[in-house]
Amino acid sequence: MKIHEYQAKDIFEKYGIPVNPGRVASTPEEAAAYASEVGKTVVVKAQVHVGGRGKAGGVKLAHNSDQAYQVAKEILGMDIKGCTVKKVLVADGVDIDREIYAGVTLDLSCKKIVFLVSAAGGVDIEEVAATMPEKIKKIYIDPLLGMRDFQARQLAFELFSDPEQNKAARDLFKKLYKAFIETDCSLAEINPLVVTKQGKLLAIDAKINFDDNALDKHPELMALNDPEEEELDEIDAKNNGLSFIKLDGEIGCVVNGAGLAMATMDIVKLFGGEPANFLDVGGSSNPQKIVKAFQLLLKNKKIKAVFINIFGGITRCDDIANGLISASQQMDIHLPVVIRLAGTNEEKARQILSENKFTAYSKMEDAVREVVALAKGEQNVNNR
């Protein structure tokens, strides 16, 4: 789960990481009010779940409250990479001396936690990693030992010779690690972490991604969930035990299992069709899930045909068939539906389907050919 910068800064503050003060605003009036309260330069920043806000024009300086009003008005409602800006963070301006990068994430290849710092902060760290990897210092942390003092020192001495700043950095890095662990993050990042002209360390940006699997341990973090509009269907699906991602094509896919769902999309494409979505109905087979799946698919007006591809293991084919029958009774499925069933209770499912004038293929290839042809407006490719 992604959260906004202002929310991540709240979490950092709770862990004692210094951040520049600010206030979130959803109208230009609120932005102007904060600017006039602080009476100095502020920076107005779009709060969306995508990177590259600055380049997209979503981060701007304002030297007084009139400017803050103007700038907030421009940014609110702006579209950044498909996300509509609904809130801005109005934060106190800072006199910057140096910009540093600091981030904690998982290194999946060596199965450790990795802490990264770089003196080249403020820019896209992935670009630094690709072009100048020597500019990034990495420390690998054993999750059973946690971050040791010497590791914080190794990072701090990479960046700071001034004893005061060095000590502040060690302290800050350990707090960032603590926040990462205690809230089950997959990423906790400060970019940039600045040294002010007064010599103080300050996080002027903040990025946190939480591990979705761990959210049950942290009910208080769920309150921070503010999905972008395009994610709403995906979240609705998730709440119903489905995994759904919308794509651009015209063939709606309903599959059990993530791997087979991806493979189904690939094969549809291989046979000349375009998948309209990824949809995994999951392991256990509740007929209600198929009903929900059709509700989601029918919202997408681009879809011309639906492909149900089930290989029953835990999922029983007859449950899927019953789900399809109830979906067809509850709503008007005006689209052609092609079904492929194999595995657990396949025969029982075929019987249920044939009693209701549906037929099912057992070979994936035949079914894919049919659904691709139907989506293109052709009929009866398999002569049935």
Place this chain on the structure above:
Amino acid sequence: MSIIVDQNTKVLVQGITGRDGSFHAKAMRDYGTQVVGGVTPGKGGQDVDGIPVFNTVSEAVKATDANASVIYVPAMLAVDAIYEAADAGLGLIVCISEGIPVLDMLRAYNYLQNKNIILIGGNCPGVISPGKCKIGIMPGSIHRQGNVGLISRSGTLTYEVVSSITQAGLGQSTVVGIGGDPVKGINYIEVLHLFQNDPDTHQIVLLGEIGGTDEEAAAEYIKKYVSKPVFSFIAGKTAPQGKRMGHAGAIISGGKGTAADKVRALEQAGVTVLDRPDIIGEVIAKSLRV
């Protein structure tokens, strides 16, 4: 022979009184697996269809001589179940549970290092040596004893390929579903090593998907150490960047983990990479006829 499990594997079911645990305990036993006991704290002394239930894993091991465990407990309890099985001295732990917090699994992974324990999963279908032993949730009936070894990150995609191998008149030595999570127990390389050294495995199928770099690492390993023919399919060619495709591990991020990268790496290692999974059985059968 086969790898990891065979007719001598004695299995404990952690979470045996739950819905999934009891269902699959019986299904495994019906397949022929030696299911010697189960564990549910507080339900010791009961039985599930004749299978004795114990309060703790160590108690169950003492009473039954079990040497493997399979975990069907809710995700938030799964890591503790892994530690308990490891503490009781079991050499094989198969974790079916889906949705385990990543940092919890990361700690468990590090804890198990150098302990001579094989962990499979979490979020996996399990492991089967057809005709000998099935541990997990896969439908036994689609399998057939034979000489193709199969490794996969996915569940139903594996069934699709197993079924294509069986329908082509071949069979499987062992099928290992390593799971779809970003941090998991046994990985491609360890399983490839076992298959390479198993005289009953003649061909290897590696099923991969987008996300991470495990397939690339496997390709490196194959190039250096695997002399048996390897066939592969990588799912997710049509997946968009930055979206998690169901499995927590299946996401293309920062331009890394694409299907194209994986296919290229595997092909360079001499692997036959197919663009669809349902023909793998036929392709292997054809390779044997020429």
